[in-house]
Amino acid sequence: MTRTILDIHVLQTVPPSNLNRDDTGQPKTATYGGVRRARVSSQAWKRATRRAFDELLDPSDLGVRSKKLADELADRITAAHPSIERTAAWGIAAETLQTATGSKIEVPRRKKKDAEDEAPETAPESSYLMFLSRRQLDGLAALAVEGTKGTDDLNALKAFLKAKENKARARALVDTRHSVDIALFGRMVADATDLNVEASTQVAHALSVHAVDNESDYYTAVDDKNTEAEKGAGMIGTVEFNSATLYRYAALDVDRLRDNLGVGLRDDESPDEPTRRAVEAFVEGFIASLPTGKINTFGNHTLPDAVIVKLRTKRPVSYVAAFEKPVAKHREEGGFLRASCERLAAYVPHLEEQYGLADAGSWVLRIGSDTAALAGLGTEMNSKDLIEAVGAAVTERLSSGAA
Amino acid sequence: MTSVLLLRLAGPLQAWGSAARFARRTTENAPTKSGVLGLLAAAQGRERDADLSDLAALRFGVRIDQPGTRIRDFQTAHHADSGKSMPLSERFYLADAVFVAGVEGDASFIEALHTAVQAPAFLPYLGRRSCPPVEPFDLGVRPDTHLMQAFREEPWHASEWHRARTRSRRTLDVLLDSAHGEPPHLSLRDTPVSFDPRHRRYELRGITTTSVEPNSAPLPGTPPPHDPTTALRKS
Numbered sequence: 233m234t235r236t237i238l239d240i241h242v243l244q245t246v247p248p249s250n251l252n253r254d255d256t257g258q259p260k261t262a263t264y265g266g267v268r269r270a271r272v273s274s275q276a277w278k279r280a281t282r283r284a285f286d287e288l289l290d291p292s293d294l295g296v297r298s299k300k301l302a303d304e305l306a307d308r309i310t311a312a313h314p315s316i317e318r319t320a321a322w323g324i325a326a327e328t329l330q331t332a333t334g335s336k337i338e339v340p341r342r343k344k345k346d347a348e349d350e351a352p353e354t355a356p357e358s359s360y361l362m363f364l365s366r367r368q369l370d371g372l373a374a375l376a377v378e379g380t381k382g383t384d385d386l387n388a389l390k391a392f393l394k395a396k397e398n399k400a401r402a403r404a405l406v407d408t409r410h411s412v413d414i415a416l417f418g419r420m421v422a423d424a425t426d427l428n429v430e431a432s433t434q435v436a437h438a439l440s441v442h443a444v445d446n447e448s449d450y451y452t453a454v455d456d457k458n459t460e461a462e463k464g465a466g467m468i469g470t471v472e473f474n475s476a477t478l479y480r481y482a483a484l485d486v487d488r489l490r491d492n493l494g495v496g497l498r499d500d501e502s503p504d505e506p507t508r509r510a511v512e513a514f515v516e517g518f519i520a521s522l523p524t525g526k527i528n529t530f531g532n533h534t535l536p537d538a539v540i541v542k543l544r545t546k547r548p549v550s551y552v553a554a555f556e557k558p559v560a561k562h563r564e565e566g567g568f569l570r571a572s573c574e575r576l577a578a579y580v581p582h583l584e585e586q587y588g589l590a591d592a593g594s595w596v597l598r599i600g601s602d603t604a605a606l607a608g609l610g611t612e613m614n615s616k617d618l619i620e621a622v623g624a625a626v627t628e629r630l631s632s633g634a635a
Numbered sequence: 636m637t638s639v640l641l642l643r644l645a646g647p648l649q650a651w652g653s654a655a656r657f658a659r660r661t662t663e664n665a666p667t668k669s670g671v672l673g674l675l676a677a678a679q680g681r682e683r684d685a686d687l688s689d690l691a692a693l694r695f696g697v698r699i700d701q702p703g704t705r706i707r708d709f710q711t712a713h714h715a716d717s718g719k720s721m722p723l724s725e726r727f728y729l730a731d732a733v734f735v736a737g738v739e740g741d742a743s744f745i746e747a748l749h750t751a752v753q754a755p756a757f758l759p760y761l762g763r764r765s766c767p768p769v770e771p772f773d774l775g776v777r778p779d780t781h782l783m784q785a786f787r788e789e790p791w792h793a794s795e796w797h798r799a800r801t802r803s804r805r806t807l808d809v810l811l812d813s814a815h816g817e818p819p820h821l822s823l824r825d826t827p828v829s830f831d832p833r834h835r836r837y838e839l840r841g842i843t844t845t846s847v848e849p850n851s852a853p854l855p856g857t858p859p860p861h862d863p864t865t866a867l868r869k870s
Contacts, residue, residue, distance in 0.1 A: 255709040263704050263730040264647040266796040274765035425832035434758050436767050485758050546754040553769040
């Protein structure tokens with residue numbers, strides 16, 4: 233079987249920042265090559281990528297990951313039939329979701345204080361975050377309305393969903409027409425594992441290419457209303473941070489992505505076009521996004537200094553081992569970027585030759601003279617052209633039947 | 636006569652859980668049989684509910700070339716509406732570790748697994764999806780041999796800095812499926828019966844711990860070690 237796989241390699245420098253912290257507030261770290269490195273978890277960067285999709289894709293291509301999907305579904309039901317009351321719509325939505333996913337959807341237990349205050353009723357929720365595509369939610373809303381015949385009759389819906397074929401339809405609705413983000417990052421449904429979707433991407437934890445020590449910023453804040461008699465700070469504290477040149481890596485299994493996106497399409501709909509859109513959105517989202525941890529404290533908005541994208545035919549390859557020996561800062565000018573690029577420029581051709589790693593396309597995006605060493609690793613392009621070129625190469629491979 | 640397929644399992648992070656459930660995801664000190672067989676099954680493109688009896692029947696062993704350190708990752712999720720953070724899970728990883736894992740079995744089956752590993756149907760990872768392996772990953776097939784022999788002949792795959800630190804210690808720990816009838820030194824519930832997410836099942840596995848002195852020949856392609864401080868240390 234011929235495969236179509238992309239791997240994406242990014243070098244990105246971030247100034248003092250705390251992109252992703254642990255439960256003590258320290259930026260996350262890991263040991264590699266015997267020294268401590270800055271680390272940003274794969275979960276943090278996947279979330280940032282998913283948020284970037286809001287700008288890159290049509291909302292109908294995306295999913296909603298929430299405990300409050302019953303509320304989301306109720307919105308659609310009342311939009312179709314404004315005569316249905318909110319609380320009745322919640323009941324109908326909860327019943328439909330429960331049938332479709334096998335998960336319990338219940339009104340969360342009200343706190344005593346809320347009950348005393350006669351706080352308004354709240355929507356039923358699932359006990360964990362559920363991930364459904366907007367098209368799946370639209371489908372469920374239509375089914376619910378069909379079941380109640382546009383009324384607020386919950387018993388009619390229950391009877392309707394009891395029928396075997398309607399139950400199967402509800403089930404099929406959440407197992408087909410997955411959104412781009414579900415197809416890329418996968419889905420876990422704890423109560424119905426046959427509804428799981430296997431992710432088509434693999435995102436590694438970002439690691440600094442050099443040794444890093446976390447630093448601590450001691451700060452004081454002055455109270456504007458202090459009088460001469462009250463000297464001293466109104467508040468003191470510390471913020472932990474580090475700065476790093478990060479190596480980021482992700483792999484995308486395009487064949488699997490197409491399988492995930494193709495489930496439930498009509499016979500006359502090809503998954504190739506949605507696949508191209510998803511590939512382009514992932515490449516762009518992964519390259520340009522940044523986790524938002526403490527971003528207002530540090531203002532560490534940076535973009536990658538260098539990006540290498542490879543189209544592979546057998547399996548993806550991470551280059552992180554190039555940085556197993558920590559990069560030392562430049563003797564005169566400081567900085568880690570130039571040495572990191574030189575490392576990669578020497579490592580990549582050697583690795584590919586030693587293991588006979590063929591690629592079916594290789595693109596490079598780089599900034600400034602420090603990254604000059606990478607020029608030979610692929611066709612140089614700006615970000616927009618690179619994303620389009622990758623999308624076009626993938627489409628051509630898929631349509632030529634390579635997958 | 637049996638063949639052996641060797642894999643070098645190395646990367647910044649790996650995670651090999653054997654009894655990890657719910658919010659606390661631990662890792663063993665070395666790759667588990669279920670983890671490595673899962674990787675092979677995935678390479679072959681087997682679905683999660685596929686039959687695994689042929690894989691489970693392979694003899695499994697792992698050599699600890701560089702033990703690494705354990706790190707704890709505290710993961711949170713944010714509520715979609717309130718933005719409130721919710722503790723989700725505590726995950727443990729092995730950082731900076733290098734292992735050589737091997738499976739021993741019938742020559743043609745081992746060859747088939749090797750072919751699969753070179754062009755895997757599902758992307759390989761070291762116990763958790765966010766832990767991709769680094770090269771060299773697939774060390775190839777050793778024909779007409781058995782696991783212990785393969786481990787003895789395989790060069791030491793530890794990193795340069797680790798070798799420098801442990802110059803005097805040349806024996807490596809090996810964890811091996813116990814032979815039939817042999818009393819195991821320890822046991823772990825990690826022989827997979829089914830990876831079906833609806834009903835994952837594992838059987839107990841007897842493990843014999845031993846050690847080998849690996850082949851002292853340097854790894855191909857590595858420059859000779861140059862460390863001028865050795866002279867200072869000796870004096």
